[in-house]
Amino acid sequence: MVIDGHNDLVLKRWQGEEPEHVRLEDAAAAGFAGGFFALHVPSPHPDAGEHDLWSQPFADPIPFAEAAPVADELYDVLGSLPVRRAAAAADFEDGVVTAVVHLEGAEAIAPDLSNLERWYERGLRSLGLVWSRPNAFAEGVPFRFPSSPDTGPGLTGAGRALVRACNRLGVLVDLSHLNEAGFWDVAAVSDAPLVATHSNAHAICAASRNLTDRQLRAIRDSGGVVGVNFAVTFLREDGRFLPDETTVEDIVRHVDHLVDVMGIDHVAFGSDFDGAGLPTELDGLRGLPPLVEALRSRYDDDAVAKITHGNWLRVFAATWR
Numbered sequence: 001m002v003i004d005g006h007n008d009l010v011l012k013r014w015q016g017e018e019p020e021h022v023r024l025e026d027a028a029a030a031g032f033a034g035g036f037f038a039l040h041v042p043s044p045h046p047d048a049g050e051h052d053l054w055s056q057p058f059a060d061p062i063p064f065a066e067a068a069p070v071a072d073e074l075y076d077v078l079g080s081l082p083v084r085r086a087a088a089a090a091d092f093e094d095g096v097v098t099a100v101v102h103l104e105g106a107e108a109i110a111p112d113l114s115n116l117e118r119w120y121e122r123g124l125r126s127l128g129l130v131w132s133r134p135n136a137f138a139e140g141v142p143f144r145f146p147s148s149p150d151t152g153p154g155l156t157g158a159g160r161a162l163v164r165a166c167n168r169l170g171v172l173v174d175l176s177h178l179n180e181a182g183f184w185d186v187a188a189v190s191d192a193p194l195v196a197t198h199s200n201a202h203a204i205c206a207a208s209r210n211l212t213d214r215q216l217r218a219i220r221d222s223g224g225v226v227g228v229n230f231a232v233t234f235l236r237e238d239g240r241f242l243p244d245e246t247t248v249e250d251i252v253r254h255v256d257h258l259v260d261v262m263g264i265d266h267v268a269f270g271s272d273f274d275g276a277g278l279p280t281e282l283d284g285l286r287g288l289p290p291l292v293e294a295l296r297s298r299y300d301d302d303a304v305a306k307i308t309h310g311n312w313l314r315v316f317a318a319t320w321r
């Protein structure tokens with residue numbers, strides 16, 4: 001059973017496109033039991049494409065009044081998919097696709113948090129304060145390579161209040177797409193395990209989106225998890241978009257480093273399916289079984305089970321009410 005930290009199937013569907021990676025008809029054969037389904041309000045300028053990722057300008061803010069109706073549409077798209085909604089760790093089972101409702105960027109949350117509980121009642125169980133653009137709560141990390149993740153200021157007062165409110169409700173707070181100052185602010189405020197749903201090791205790939213060993217140790221110390229991102233540009237040492245020359249072994253290399261720094265209890269998957277360009281040989285759900293096989297050649301069954309689903313389930317149980 002695989003539980004995954006990030007996919008953008010909902011955005012694909014909202015854009016009227018067919019999924020490239022999360023073809024739900026492949027889920028059973030791939031052992032895909034779901035995971036985080038992102039509701040992400042896209043930035044208005046068209047995506048320059050993965051190969052130009054590092055030359056993209058820092059995205060402009062999207063005001064609440066513009067973002068909220070789009071997020072409602074994304075939520076309806078999620079509701080139209082044949083997936084179950086997760087409210088407890090026990091909701092995940094083999095042979096069923098279960099979705100953690102995840103806001104990637106909190107633009108659809110009012111800066112006074114007045115609609116947060118309504119989102120919780122609708123099933124929201126995970127929230128990233130920012131995507132890679134500033135908002136009322138924090139400043140995201142721009143896509144830069146090579147670059148430290150320390151690119152700007154941390155959380156605003158509203159951002160700190162949002163973290164506390166998520167702790168109170170039992171909503172997981174996601175650190176992926178946050179800059180380093182924001183990361184340490186969340187670490188100081190939050191009383192829940194620290195989680196980066198789809199980020200990699202900065203020691204291997206020096207992208208602004210990846211996590212330094214110091215950040216990884218803070219996640220470990222909190223009992224949290226990092227979901228390894230399968231995106232070519234966040235895997236490769238050279239940061240280049242070369243999908244044909246990037247392999248499952250590049251993913252395993254990040255897993256190994258994360259395990260070295262944090263231990264086996266803190267590493268999981270965070271594919272970025274349908275949100276990024278992936279290695280050609282791992283182009284969607286059908287690539288999961290070969291990846292799991294590659295891990296089996298290095299880790300025992302218990303360790304593999306923690307990476308594929310056990311660690312996510314532990315964090316859900318520790319975070320959700």
Ligand code: ZN
Nearest residue numbers: 104177198275
């Ligand atoms: Zn993302």
